[in-house]
Amino acid sequence: MTLAHLAQPGILEPIPAQGRYLTCQLRVGADPRAVLRRLAGQSDGQLTIVGLGASLVRELDVSIPGLKSFRGIDGARVKLPATPADLFIWLRGTDRGDLLIRSRQLEALMAPAFDVQDITDAFIHDNGRDLTGYEDGTENPQGEEAEATALLPESAGLLAGSSFVAVQRWRHHMSRFDAMSRQQQDHAIGRERDSNEELDDAPESSHVKRTAQENFDPEAFVLRRSMPWAEGNQGGLVFAAFGCSFDAFEAQLRRMSGAEDGIVDALFDFTEPETGAYFWCPPVANGGIDLRAIGL
Template sequence: MPALLPAQPGILQPIPTQARYLSCQLRIGATPQAVLRELAAFADGEATVVGLGESLVRSLGTQVPGLKSFPQIEGALVKLPATPIDLLIWLRGSDRGELLLRSRQLEALLAPAFELRAITDAFSHRTNHDLSGYEDGTENPQGEDALAAALVAQGPLAGSSFLAVQRWRHQLSHFAAMPELQRDHVFGRAHHNNEELDDAPASAHVKRTAQEDFEPPAFVLRRAMPWAEGNEGGSMFTAFGHSFDAYEALLRRMSGAEDGVVDALFSFTEPETGAYFWCPPLHQGRIDLRAVGL
């Protein structure tokens, strides 16, 4: 794995204090080429991370090897909605006002070809904690391991990444009503010190998703962020990989499709969306769309 790959830097950086997820759909009859070129020049890949959906790539008359739609997991014992999106923009920053103004600027830039269908505001809670109060991303790969997990290493797609996004809605009152030990058993960690529990049940999240226990190991780079609207909230699960293989292995096990054991997370939260994207690399400081003919 090369020490430096031309990746969008926001992929590898820690989660920001504030973020916005912009979900955009191609307008009927629109030709997106000119707008995508403008977007490529606008986005820096750091404060503005860009992901293209399979349907958008197909509309350009081409394909990206490895890019596909969010799957239907055969044998899943829980709902895993597939909600295709043509274009995802992940805005990262520290000032909510600045993100609002930047999203309005992007909406205007994209308007000739894309409709902004949904916005989800996200944020960092405590120190990488989920709204449940438990620390998130504890087992994330670091350093060279993060590069290997998240980025395509070689070939014409080198430096790009495959992105999976699910918006999960938590039933926070239901979770708060659980006894403390039951909550710990949902995650497989003790809330007070984040230590793994030796006696956690097979359904505990840490046991369902122990990435090193898969064959081959199923490492992804997780960048989940809490979201909130009114008094409701949940998690924008955001995972980058050099392919979708590891993510789908995790989905199969979490959903019970592999062995009939459903991840205990589903006892208080469920995904509302599910979409796949390809995040192009950078070239000379700009989003590199040459792989899709632009």
């Protein structure tokens, strides 16, 4: 039986034309319950996706099995910043001005208990390509496989249809990328840019070979819903990986970072994560976010 009706629908839908990511911190001494109830009632899970951090769930004196804070990867040979937050909101839409207005309304709604810590505006680029020009999310699972990858099963009770999401904002050093030859760029990704075909002769450090989801034991599939971001002349990718646990994401990041076999993903030659956080995205019910699993 499909679980799509229980999930925040924006998790399973294609990337929107425009996006805005907010991370928020609970104010010291504030009780978040009333604000969370209002936020849940005004969030449909489609245009407004909501995620809760482990620290916020602990503050409510409840637990969500599998939810934890991102702490990096033991043995990583690159920097993997951990920037935990209490609340994550992904606004989706087609008009950037509309997202700004909605963002300000939500900030006012949350003001009694939360401070907005960070805002990143994002967008779709060239029909789903990264700012480097390479197609993003090529191996994403589809249909029922996407649901099985991203959503907790029916046996999870009140958690059924909910999801865990790992979020990182990566900053591209475009001057480094531009200084690479076309072959070096293709080999770093592991695909030919124009055709998106995998390259058999790509080195083991290529991103495709580092993250081939079927080559892990167990297989490490995630549902990627990433979007490019830009500010001034800087830009990169907001990486968002949804899963029924954090296991697949951590398996991939362990291999990418060189912690598994000492080979670092060639992506790190020209891009690096600035943030890293984990969140739990509750299910939906009656057109709003369902917080019964945390007693609200």
